[in-house]
Amino acid sequence: MSIDISPLRLGSLTINFxxxxxxxxxxxxxxxxxxxxKFGAEFTISEVLLDQFIVSVSRRKSRFYFVGEGERPCGAQIMGNDPEVMCRAVGRLIEVGFDLIDLNFACPVKKVLSRGRGGWLLSEPEVAIGIIERVSRAIGGVIPLTIKLRKGFDETSRSRENFFKILDAAVNLGVCGVTVHGRTVKQRYEGESDWVFVREVKEYLLGRGDSGVAVIGSGDLFDAETAVFRxxxxxxxxxxxxxxxxxxxWIFRNIKSILEGRELPNPPTIEEQKEILNLHFELAENLYGESRAATNMRAFAVYYSKLHPNMPQVRADFIKVKNSTDWNNVLKKWY
Ligand SMILES: Cc1cc2nc3c(=O)[nH]c(=O)nc-3n(C[C@H](O)[C@H](O)[C@H](O)COP(=O)(O)O)c2cc1C
Structure with a gap:
């Protein structure tokens, strides 16, 4: 039996899956x-982009923030701490065709925190709110604005207050969605993601009468069954x-199957894996050129190899890949 799930609405965007x-x-x-x-995701978000990078990078390098043909709607996520620079960056992202802007107040990386960006702003609600206010004004409703938050900077009650202070202000300023990762910044990736908190955020917004503000939950979604359960x-x-x-x-295809009441498909065969590894490499090569594609794909291949019965050996071979010949040799040997 199919599961009745409403479309995800992010301002003017309706995402059916x-x-x-x-x-x-x-x-x-x-x-x-x-x-x-290709496997069913209807909405995707870029890697976090540093505002200063976007405003300073040449057009040639704008492939790092690029919307491809046939990949819309796609959101761009940005990070920074100077509203002026962030607004200029947002202008460029709208120009290149992104359909939504997502502000990152969640990144726990040390270097990011030490520069007062990302998750650090969860401990500086006034600065975070100032950024949301300026960016929201700069976008002027042309495309939707969302934010990405962690549960708080740490587990203190002060952090919790800051979270809801930022959330309240964001909603009042027209933010139409919030992604909540149920870990604190201090926690980084340790422990479990707190889905009770994620639920609480949705209930809080409903209590405020803001049923139109979407909550997207994040944390520990490693298989389709868990994603559907959440x-x-x-x-x-x-x-x-x-x-x-x-x-x-394939996780997207599996989620779709469960939601549509169909049986979970079999795991991808070696042939199917090979087809996607080839396609992924080709897309990376088209975007970055051969040498960078090989480096880029090493990081993915380590994960792809988990689906292979000879995972440790396949992984070890992928790690050594330096160019497309090496890549093809690994595929020939194992796939
Ligand atoms: C390698 C890596 C890079 C990430 N980069 C970003 C990012 O650029 N922006 C962001 O908002 N979250 C980023 N995250 C956090 C994820 O989007 C997600 O919230 C988090 O991993 C929890 O989900 P999971 O446990 O299902 O992986 C990153 C996480 C990982 C592991």
Whole structure:
């Protein structure tokens, strides 16, 4: 029996399949997004982009923030701490065709925190709110604006207050969706994601009368069954597939099958894996050129190899890949 799930609405965007491709630094580039889309993801988000990078990078390098043909709607996620620079960056992202802007107040990387960006802003609600206000004004309703938050900076009650302060202000300023990763910044990736908190955020917004503000849940979605369980049981409007989708785009197809009441498809055969590895490499090569594609694909291949019965050996061979010849040799040997 199919499961009745409403479309995910993010302002003017209606996304019929509520499992989206999460923002993933080092991964959710154009090739990964295209592959996820092939398996059913209808909405994808770029890797987090630094505002200063966007405003300073030449047109030639704009392939790093690029919307491909046939990959819309696609959101761009940005990070920064100077509203002026962030607004200029947002202008460029709209120009190149992104359909939504997502502000990152979640990144736990040390260097990011030490520069007052990403997750650091969860401890500086006034700065975060100032950014949302300026960016929202700069976008002027042309495309939707969303934010990405972690549960808080840490587990203190002050952090919790800051979270809801930012959320309240964001909603008042017209933000139409919030992705919530149920871990604190301090926690990084340790422990379990707190889905009780994610549910609480949705209930809080409903209590405020903001049923139109979407909540997208994130954390520990490593298989289709768990993603569907979270979708049904936490009241969220959507789920963001992150680590669970790296080297495993089939997760989107599996989620779709469950939602449509069909049997879970068999895991991809070696042949099917090979086809997608080839396609992924080709997309990366088209975008980056051969040498960078090989480096880029090594990171994905480590994950793809998990589906292979000879995982340790396949992985070891992929790690040594330096160019397309090496890549093809690994495929010939193992696939
Ligand atoms: C390698 C890696 C890169 C990430 N990059 C981003 C990013 O650029 N922007 C973002 O909002 N979250 C980023 N995240 C967080 C994920 O989007 C997600 O919220 C988190 O991994 C929890 O989901 P999961 O447990 O299902 O992986 C990243 C996570 C990982 C592991």
């Amino acid at each position: 509520p499992a989206i491709q999460a923002a993933l630094s080092g991964y959710s580039d154009l090739p990964m997004r295209m592959i996820s889309r 979708l049904r049981n936490s009241g969220v409007d959507g789920v963001a597939l992150a680590r669970g989708a790296i080297g495993n785009p």
